[in-house]
Each structure stands twice: as structure tokens, then as C-alpha cells.
Amino acid sequence: MTPSIIDTHTHPFDAAFDDDRTEVMARAAEAGIATMICPAIDSASHDSLFALCDSYPDMCRPAMGLHPTSVNDNPDWRNELDIVASYISNACNRRFYAIGEVGLDFYWSRNWQKEQTEAFEAQVCLSLEHNLPLIIHTRDAWPEMLDVLRTFKGRGVRGIMHAFSGTWDDYLAVKECGDFLFGIGGVLTYKKSTLPDILCRLPLDDIVLETDAPYLPPVPFRGKRNEPSYIVYTCRKAAEAKGVSETEMAATTTANACRMFGL
Numbered sequence: 001m002t003p004s005i006i007d008t009h010t011h012p013f014d015a016a017f018d019d020d021r022t023e024v025m026a027r028a029a030e031a032g033i034a035t036m037i038c039p040a041i042d043s044a045s046h047d048s049l050f051a052l053c054d055s056y057p058d059m060c061r062p063a064m065g066l067h068p069t070s071v072n073d074n075p076d077w078r079n080e081l082d083i084v085a086s087y088i089s090n091a092c093n094r095r096f097y098a099i100g101e102v103g104l105d106f107y108w109s110r111n112w113q114k115e116q117t118e119a120f121e122a123q124v125c126l127s128l129e130h131n132l133p134l135i136i137h138t139r140d141a142w143p144e145m146l147d148v149l150r151t152f153k154g155r156g157v158r159g160i161m162h163a164f165s166g167t168w169d170d171y172l173a174v175k176e177c178g179d180f181l182f183g184i185g186g187v188l189t190y191k192k193s194t195l196p197d198i199l200c201r202l203p204l205d206d207i208v209l210e211t212d213a214p215y216l217p218p219v220p221f222r223g224k225r226n227e228p229s230y231i232v233y234t235c236r237k238a239a240e241a242k243g244v245s246e247t248e249m250a251a252t253t254t255a256n257a258c259r260m261f262g263l
Helices: 019-030 043-055 076-089 113-129 142-152 168-179 195-201 226-243 244-259
Strands: 005-007 031-041 060-063 099-105 135-138 159-160 179-184 205-209
Touching: 005 205, 005 226, 005 244, 019 031, 019 226, 019 244, 031 244, 043 076, 060 099, 060 113, 060 226, 076 113, 076 142, 099 113, 099 142, 099 159, 113 135, 135 142, 142 168, 159 244, 168 179, 168 195, 179 244, 195 226, 205 226, 205 244, 226 244
Parallel strands: 005 031, 031 060, 099 135, 135 159, 159 179, 179 205
Antiparallel strands: none
């Protein structure tokens, strides 16, 4: 059995799990997942996030943030940011382990690039104010993401680059900006993925594992709903790419996550 693993990015509160959440969580525990970091999306799912964390307090740890695509075509996005700031300031008497899921996503449209950037910068400031790591989502926005991070260089910015899909140069650029780890998920297992080549070069101390469930399932579940227990497939592939044992991969990535999230 794979040793204890931390899934640093997963959404078991998503409606995709409404019919079998209890079974999904049981399979996660059986697979050796000790802790899940569960990032918020926006206020529409806050109640579901909190209910999950209250039902599984020893396993599920919430993060609070506004997802970049929730800014798109949303006239109330600044109000959403106010909600995030209020929660982080302990308005709901709840501990949050990160500011996330935040970032930039121009896959669907660049029409809200200015608004997404403003929201992201505000949440980076919030992370610095409260000494919390960021969970950063980047899709079709690497140059713009790096431009933002560079403005915070030297100020103690830190966090995890969720679903890392950048180049080696992107990795180096991010590391120049602050203390960052890189989330590796199911995409690593895909036939045409370039991640195995990048992973070979990443220091083991800079890697964490994630599922992003219910999205991005690993092989052999591609095309189906992802779930936290499938992280063992990513762990196995990551260990193979790095030339270490699954035990070492699980133990080191778990230690990395514990350091970043203060677990």
C-alpha cells in the first residue's frame, strides 16, 4: 500500500460527488490520503465546501479564494472578493490553509483580462497580509501570470502552482519570484504529456501531488470522473519519472505540502 499522501488540490464538495460522496471519501482514506486541501471556487459553492470540511474535519482542509473564471462576465466579482477577504479575516470563525483557487485563465476569453488580473493581485496581497500560501491556477496565461508574480518578488510571496503545465523556463521564473511548489496531477500520465520530461528536472523538494477531482483524471480513468483516491496513479508515475520509490515520492511530497500549508 502507498504510504500517506496529501492531495493538495481537490474538490470533493463538487456536485459531481453528490450521489456517492461518502463512498468516494472512504476510498480516499483506504488509498492512504491523510489530508486534502479543498480550494474554494466562488460563493455559489461555499456552503458545500464548508459542509464537506465539517463532515471530515481530520481530512479536509479548506482554502478560500475566487477562481479566475468566476470573474468572467460577473458584475459582482468585487463583492465576491469582499466575501473572500471577510472569511480570511475570520468572519466565519474557520481556519483557512491557503488563498485559493486564484490566478489567471484566458482559455475561454481575454475579455476579462483586466478584471482577472485585478482580482488576482488583490488576493496575492491578501495572502501576504495573512501569511497564507497561494494556490495559483494558470491556463493560457503564463506570461501574464509571471508579470504579476514579478511585481511581488522579494515580498515573501509563496504557494503552489496548481496543475503545473509550464516549461522549464517557467519553473525557473516562478522560483525567482518566491517560495513555490509545483502541483503534479493526472496529466502526468497522459500519452502526449510533456510533464514527465519536466518532472525529471524538478527537484523532489519542489513537488506536491494533486488530483483536481473531479477534473483531469489519470490514466486509466481518462474521460471519466476523477476522485481523490486516484492520486496513487499519479504518485506511481511521478516516482517512475524521478527514479525513486513510490514510498519516497509519497513521503517527500507529503512533507513538502505540510511545510507549505503549516500542517
